[in-house]
Amino acid sequence: MEYVSTRDKSRKVSAAYAIANGIAPDGGLYCPTEFPRLSHEDWKALCDMDYKGRSAFVLGKFLTDFTAEELKSFADAAYADEKFGGKNTAPMVKLADGKYMLELWHGPTCAFKDMALQMLPHLLTASLKKTGETRTACILVATSGDTGKAALDGFADVDGTKIMVYYPVDGVSPMQKLQMTTQAGKNVEVVAIHGNFDDAQSAVKRIFIDEATRANLDKNGLMLSSANSINWGRLAPQIAYYISAYCDLIATGEIKMGDPINVCVPTGNFGNILAAYIAKQMGMPVNKFICASNRNNVLTDFFKKSGSYDKNRDFYTTTSPSMDILISSNLERLLFFVSGQNDKVVAELMGQLSTEGRYALAKDLFEKITADFDAGCCDDAQTAETIKRLFDEEHYLADTHTAVAVRVYEMYRKQTCDKTPTVIASTASPFKFCRAVIEALGGTLEQDDVTQLDVLTQLTGVAAPAPLSALAGKTPRFDRVVDKSEILGTVELLKDL
Numbered sequence: 001m002e003y004v005s006t007r008d009k010s011r012k013v014s015a016a017y018a019i020a021n022g023i024a025p026d027g028g029l030y031c032p033t034e035f036p037r038l039s040h041e042d043w044k045a046l047c048d049m050d051y052k053g054r055s056a057f058v059l060g061k062f063l064t065d066f067t068a069e070e071l072k073s074f075a076d077a078a079y080a081d082e083k084f085g086g087k088n089t090a091p092m093v094k095l096a097d098g099k100y101m102l103e104l105w106h107g108p109t110c111a112f113k114d115m116a117l118q119m120l121p122h123l124l125t126a127s128l129k130k131t132g133e134t135r136t137a138c139i140l141v142a143t144s145g146d147t148g149k150a151a152l153d154g155f156a157d158v159d160g161t162k163i164m165v166y167y168p169v170d171g172v173s174p175m176q177k178l179q180m181t182t183q184a185g186k187n188v189e190v191v192a193i194h195g196n197f198d199d200a201q202s203a204v205k206r207i208f209i210d211e212a213t214r215a216n217l218d219k220n221g222l223m224l225s226s227a228n229s230i231n232w233g234r235l236a237p238q239i240a241y242y243i244s245a246y247c248d249l250i251a252t253g254e255i256k257m258g259d260p261i262n263v264c265v266p267t268g269n270f271g272n273i274l275a276a277y278i279a280k281q282m283g284m285p286v287n288k289f290i291c292a293s294n295r296n297n298v299l300t301d302f303f304k305k306s307g308s309y310d311k312n313r314d315f316y317t318t319t320s321p322s323m324d325i326l327i328s329s330n331l332e333r334l335l336f337f338v339s340g341q342n343d344k345v346v347a348e349l350m351g352q353l354s355t356e357g358r359y360a361l362a363k364d365l366f367e368k369i370t371a372d373f374d375a376g377c378c379d380d381a382q383t384a385e386t387i388k389r390l391f392d393e394e395h396y397l398a399d400t401h402t403a404v405a406v407r408v409y410e411m412y413r414k415q416t417c418d419k420t421p422t423v424i425a426s427t428a429s430p431f432k433f434c435r436a437v438i439e440a441l442g443g444t445l446e447q448d449d450v451t452q453l454d455v456l457t458q459l460t461g462v463a464a465p466a467p468l469s470a471l472a473g474k475t476p477r478f479d480r481v482v483d484k485s486e487i488l489g490t491v492e493l494l495k496d497l
């Protein structure tokens, strides 16, 4: 299978090359030139496998320059039972009114990012070998909170790699910040920036296309790579959990093979929901993708208002910080797919986005998108109300991001009367966003962030995940804060790691 940039499809590269390099030199994102289709036999085989087997199988359809044995050994290591709290890597919880909560946060950092970032280091180090790369890969990560910790955990002390994480100093939850700043490992660096996630993400993208920086790193035996969902190696492992969820719905008798489902995803950078869209292109029957946003509702406007994407708007910090994003990078891949891989159109639209901060789709493109996608948003008060109601009525404890998705799904169901079973991506442990969840439930906050975990346990009877309790008493290692204009200079730090 070959990969091309969304902005120039003339140069074809292997999966290993796309993963090793992260982003194309023209600033575009690598995409497969075709979607593998799952046959009836494939589905039957998948349904008989455990999560590790399903992951390796789905990856094998895309990463054709990797062997089945390689991928299986990666999946066995990435999703080892002791890392994901048991055999059921991505369990599903059935709630009322067609809601199936797909819990993607049982990994080491308690957010769904682990599903990809436990796999990516294996894929990346193998990709470096396959492409004959001898330099050390420096992974630059812009994070709105969860990617940073998950990437640090995945790459800490992995040979042949260094990792540097940038997070918005006032834009992450206290627990997220503590998780990142206490990260162990010889090859890790964490930098806070004055600015929001978009500033961090744009700066990282600029570093990637800065020739002088690349040359300077190259002289020191270093190369750049990415662990954000702009990297195909981040996105590909996410496709598997939707296919796995479909198999689980069949296994439990909720649906029959071939029945459609909906997929509702709390969305920021558009990576998670795009993985579900790709699962559909492989043959998973999906009626609607429901894209859920918080008050930063640039995507809701895009899907609801005739395909104009406009980031020229106020940016809000919310109780669901991992979705506080105005530039949803992976939308670029969706545009590439629905336009029939029209790299010229995508390059032009992305050019407009970077110069004017907005673009508008042609009508035919927009209609293709709305055939598949619906969207909605809610504010912090509605999110809190949903957390409380879900807990009181269904005894389900949701984090703020997941609650946004539940709220948007409820509105969708009311408006459309669509009763299709709906897989809702549950993207983080509620204990990662303790303050907001405790407040939503009407509890009393403690001063200290780790003590907060006990407060939530007392309120709900739910135990805190061990990796979060283990933060008690740990001292932060990283306290550097820089202005967003200084990010380029921080690349120098990589040389000393």
Ligand SMILES: *Cc1c(COP(=O)(O)O)cnc(C)c1O
Pocket (backbone or CB within 6 Å): 111, 112, 113, 146, 147, 229, 266, 267, 268, 269, 270, 271, 272, 273, 322, 323, 401, 402, 427, 428
């Ligand atoms: C990253 C994240 C999201 C958004 O996912 P995207 O792939 O960026 O759309 C939602 N919820 C949580 C908890 C996250 O960490």
